[in-house]
Amino acid sequence: MHAMAWTARNSEGYAAPVALAADAVVLTVRDGVLLVLCVRRDDGALVLPGGFVGETETPLETVRRKLEEKTGVRQGYFEQLATFAEPGRDPRGWVPTVAHLALVPPDTEPTDPAAAWVPARPAPALAFDHGAILAAALDRLEGKLWWSNVAVGILPGAFPLSQARSVYAAIAGVDYDPATFARDLKATGLIEPTGEQQADGPGRPAALYRFVSADPAWGAGRRKRVAPPASART
Amino acid sequence: MHAMAWTARNSEGYAAPVALAADAVVLTVRDGVLLVLCVRRDDGALVLPGGFVGETETPLETVRRKLEEKTGVRQGYFEQLATFAEPGRDPRGWVPTVAHLALVPPDTEPTDPAAAWVPARPAPALAFDHGAILAAALDRLEGKLWWSNVAVGILPGAFPLSQARSVYAAIAGVDYDPATFARDLKATGLIEPTGEQQADGPGRPAALYRFVSADPAWGAGRRKRVAPPASART
């Protein structure tokens, strides 16, 4: 079953990577729980979704393509994370991977039966260096949460502040005071009221908001509290 | 003179990158000016230093090796920045590059005659996508300045606060009040007094400080003012 490691040479005769991979830490929030999309391989290993970068595409395009194959989603927030290129990281040979962070709506369902949502905390046991990739993604996400519109990938087009608060709290690992949360999220300038309301069950109907931009954007610069970084929580 | 673009295939028959590159945005501060190390190629193009990643090394090791070849320095602050892998970015063929941020002491002198220090602002005209790499490096540096010990790469082992202030001001593109600067840098917990003093010219001698750690580390979390990001300054 064990194939020999792949090799590759370029036309100048020097060794080249045998392939360039692109992996994605695909995250969403359901019922206040941060979930990561994982794939169970035939050999039982639990890994992050990913694939090989084609000659004519960027790693980001690879990630979008693979994610669409596995879940059908095209929308979300996508961002390059870091490249993992330690020589022995992939048993197939020299395969650097460009890791990405992807946030998708909570109603995203895996179409590939090997893929499934798994709670991101505590971190699941992933094969190869995928645990380190996941940790890097969570650190990045927490770090950008209050400084950018990352959450636009998870929240629907129009949402009440309570839903935003649930998402932010799940990502940050902290509970936010509703009043303070509303004040500070509005102060970032990243969201704006839609003018509509949503009545959902008992209680006063909530005003709906939307993100001003769906493209990556930066906020006014808050300092809000988040839990200690995942790397320090072990 | 135009060679045909290189090609590469792996042993499975699929196209592979023809090589993996690692480039570095090497920065330092001299006399309050932020400088970037550039290389003038034989064809006249101004580029960032870099090289091909070997089969048995990480991109970071490539960067350290290349920098030692060009300047002799081994110490400094090194960090991976981002990977640039747009299909047509390199005329030689499919060559993704893992860009790095490197901060080195100001007395670092190029040994390679083709390399020279160039003011980083306004940004010099660089070939290929190296301008975008430089811009990303400056954004990252400004963003991390007050949250990490990045500056440890530029400052000597022991330094007066006035020197640190000069370096921070050059990076941030802002002048800091000496009193406020001292209070806030000490509050990060990243530096500690050496107990020694340095008399340099007229005036009261300055107490010397050192960074607690030379390895990448995070501070207590300030919010200090920096100039608008380079990407917004054009």
Add this chain to the structure above:
DNA sequence: TCAATAGTGTCTGTAAGACACTATGTA
């Protein structure tokens, strides 16, 4: 003694956390 640089103390504005209180819907 003066100039120059280092360092301290304090005032002010702004923002984050906490929480009491009001508003508006459904059962």
Add this chain to the structure above:
DNA sequence: TACATAGTGTCTTACAGACACTATTGA
């Protein structure tokens, strides 16, 4: 009316920016 959720107002603490003032050296 009871209850549940949405939203407002305000108090407190912390910290960044500004700046006046003191300290310590060399010329």
